[in-house]
Amino acid sequence: MARRTDTHFRPDIEGLRAIAILLVVLYHAGLSVVPGGYVGVDIFFVISGFLITTQLIRELSNTGRIAFGRFYARRALRLLPASVMVALATILATWHWAPPLFARTVSADGLAGICYLINVRLAIQGTSYLDATQAVSPLQHFWSLAVEEQFYLIWPAVLALAALAWAKRASLTSAAVTLSVLGGASLVLCVWQTGHSEPWAYFGIQARAWELAAGALVALAADRLARLRPSAAAALSWSGLLLVLCSALIYDDATVFPGYAAVLPVAGAALMIAGGTAAPRFGPILVLRRWFMQEIGRLSYGWYLWHWPVLILAPYVLGRDPGVPLNLALAGAALVPAAMSLTAIEDRIRFHRSLRARPRHGLLLGGGLTATAAVLALLSLSIPVTVKGRGTATNTAHVLAAPSAGTAGPDDAAQLTSLIQTSSYATAMPGNLVPPLTNASHDYPNDGDCLATLGQTSVGPSVERGCELRGDVASPTIVVIFGDSHAHQWFDAINTIALQQHWRLALLAKAGCTPATILVDRTGSAQSYTECQQWRASAIDQINRMRPSLVLLSSLYYGNGATDGEWAQAWLSTVNAIRPSGARSILMDDTPDLRGHSVPDCVSGDPLNIRRCDLPVAQAIHTSRNQAVTGTLTAVGVKVIDPTPWFCTSSVCPVVIGNTLVYRDGSHVSATYIKLLTPLLAPLLEAR
Incomplete structure (x- = not known):
């Protein structure tokens, strides 16, 4: 100027x-x-x-x-x-x-x-x-x-x-x-x-x-x-x-x-x-x-x-x-x-x-x-980010150590419930935190880059990358993970179960794309996510061609303005669309919704007062939507798994359970914690 x-x-x-x-x-x-x-x-x-x-x-x-x-x-x-x-x-x-x-x-x-x-x-x-x-x-x-x-x-x-x-x-x-x-x-x-x-x-x-x-x-x-x-x-x-x-x-x-x-x-x-x-x-x-x-x-x-x-x-x-x-x-x-x-x-x-x-x-x-x-x-x-914790917390992995059969019993679930309750009172980040805060944002599932990008409109690229060949690839029993990144985050646990049970595992997941037949907004914007509709249709066609024994569905419950009843009908529509495959459907309810609240950043900001980062159940769990979807799907024989007890007490969802950081960012569960839940999830999955 x-x-x-x-x-x-x-x-x-x-x-x-x-x-x-x-x-x-x-x-x-x-x-x-x-x-x-x-x-x-x-x-x-x-x-x-x-x-x-x-x-x-x-x-x-x-x-x-x-x-x-x-x-x-x-x-x-x-x-x-x-x-x-x-x-x-x-x-x-x-x-x-x-x-x-x-x-x-x-x-x-x-x-x-x-x-x-x-x-x-x-x-x-x-x-x-x-x-x-x-x-x-x-x-x-x-x-x-x-x-x-x-x-x-x-x-x-x-x-x-x-x-x-x-x-x-x-x-x-x-x-x-x-x-x-x-x-x-x-x-x-x-x-x-x-x-x-x-x-x-x-x-x-x-x-x-x-x-x-x-x-x-x-x-x-x-x-x-x-x-x-x-x-x-x-x-x-x-x-x-x-x-x-x-x-x-x-x-x-x-x-x-x-x-x-x-x-x-x-x-x-x-x-x-x-x-x-x-x-x-x-x-x-x-x-x-x-x-x-x-x-x-x-x-x-x-x-x-x-x-x-x-x-x-x-x-x-x-x-x-x-x-x-x-x-x-x-x-x-x-x-x-x-x-x-x-x-x-x-x-x-x-x-x-x-x-x-x-x-x-x-x-x-x-x-x-x-x-x-x-x-x-x-x-x-180059300044080293050193966030010091205090004390040594209970090793969560020891609490959830799976027996030889690969599944946990009632005592293990009860011990986790007790650990979550105890963790909800903790004020300081433990000194033995895993994963470390500096690595938390990279604690992804070890799936081989199978999460489809926002612009992808078909499952073709995922199939070409071998995303249908996980678990025991030689097995005739096929299990499918179908959903968005909140379904994708369960990969490590389900892949371990697939190897134990000798299932072939197929991962069909796309960023920001719910499998429920409903129009959602593209992640990070208010624009209609038309690529999701195209990809979802492609995934359903692929599932029907594969004829799997089990399809596990999950996604974030996006706030796109739809009512609880509309969401329930959207899930029902998807379940009906994959019935021709002959597969049994299981819905995994969503994990606590962080609403963009970056847990690693929050904990690093005040490691001696991590309770301010914990999530109130009333905000983190979409109770009315869960109930509407669960009621609709169970009425037609779909099993619904509610993971909330693995994350929350009756009032709060602590961000650190035992010595484990539960969330890797502002939306997803850390792969470290997901792996620990394997023995609790295993008895709930049945592939016929």
Whole structure:
């Protein structure tokens, strides 16, 4: 952004920045008035595409070339001082206030953010359901900066090559054609990926480049737009503002985004900038030029950087959920460091005469800042996370040691009940905890990567990986595990039983996909999970072809708005669909629902007060839904296993039982504890 004394300064764009940041901040603070406030980021993309391309075209027109060193030096001086400062401050604050396991993750996010690769990191994490239950990072918002920087890395070279490919008089035309082709391809990819791999569509440069390209196309047409009649220019600008506000007001978390939906705010921002090029007196500039809007626009970059860490870290500092009113106050308070960093650091660096006159100095400063911050982030990652417990708890494995027959008797169940009761009174994490907190998040079932991904629509890939060949693969007796990751988490126990009983075990499990015939939302979003419906139908066909002796079904009871009765009928529909296979069906009720409450993070935050991490039964167990489903299925001869007594007392579900950490994240039971339950589960499974 140039100084206000710059002849190229556009107060309407400064005001549009204010609209964008206000939408983002209000949305992040939880204000329901702007349920689609996330479109503010899309507005920023359009603005950036316009301003960067304007600078490049001006330079290309004046000198016939693009000075890449000068361009990247300007970008480094503009973006790096503030972003590096916020990233390092956030890492330090997280290590001070948040649980150490969470802080370690934030350090990794900080390293990715400093290197402008955090959008790739988030996309990878988003496609891995096993990592989807982690707490939201206070540096997650750096993804949009990463997208912009990746665009800046590519676009100057593309623009220069397009200009060289044509005669100089046609350079703008060649650039526009090139940009239209690339932007169109990006939009098509965005729409496709939104339906097939939403994390990559949301965070990836390949699916967001068209938004920056929209602003760039307006820049290429600026000379013609400047000759528009004032009335036409004003109409364009007001129409654009209407589109922007409509998208912020009518979109919400259930909107399929970005996809086609992103066209509305992007088109709105582009129209506002296009109309403003002719500087119509009666356009939105009447509002945008006001002092308040100009100041908010001036502080928008710093406010964007600071407000999100403040909101995410506030619960750790305050010890409670702030709520919307306090969130609004905290977000507003983030304007203070934004203003201070702009005045004391950003402006002093980017307007420094020596740095602006000598691009090499700017590049060296930018490289030095990045390298220093990266080293500090790496050093924070190297800090050993040592969470010390107290005392030695009863070894859970000894309590549940299976007799030679591989099953437990009534005394073993009674001993576990007693151990759970005793554990519910424990206040400190035991010193002999297994698995260790530092390894808990990786305590997965040893199934050979058979959990189908979110985008998978058939069981074909699982079959190709041999997921139907577990247990005793030579046995003619087939047992199937059918469900989502909450069915998948039982694999180690059931596989052990299958080996003992000489069953062949088939694992048909898909992330976030209940076997109940009901439409659920995709994990981590409010979008309909159509891939689940397709995969479920494929799995049922496969089961009917296999003709197993037993099918064990289980899943998380997703809160998709369906009633208990609708869930019961959905389970019944699935049971009826697999009856042609001749298999006996057993339903495993869900394990305690953590509701995203990451147990390892919680325990590491205060290892001497782990009772605050325990789960009240009233919240962790969906009693009414369990009863509705159980009543419906038992009436048609389906056996239902309720694992609640293996996890909870009558009032609480402790997160540590004996010396064993029961949960590996904010949704799943640790593989270590599941294995210990093998002798209790074995007598309940019968394959005829």
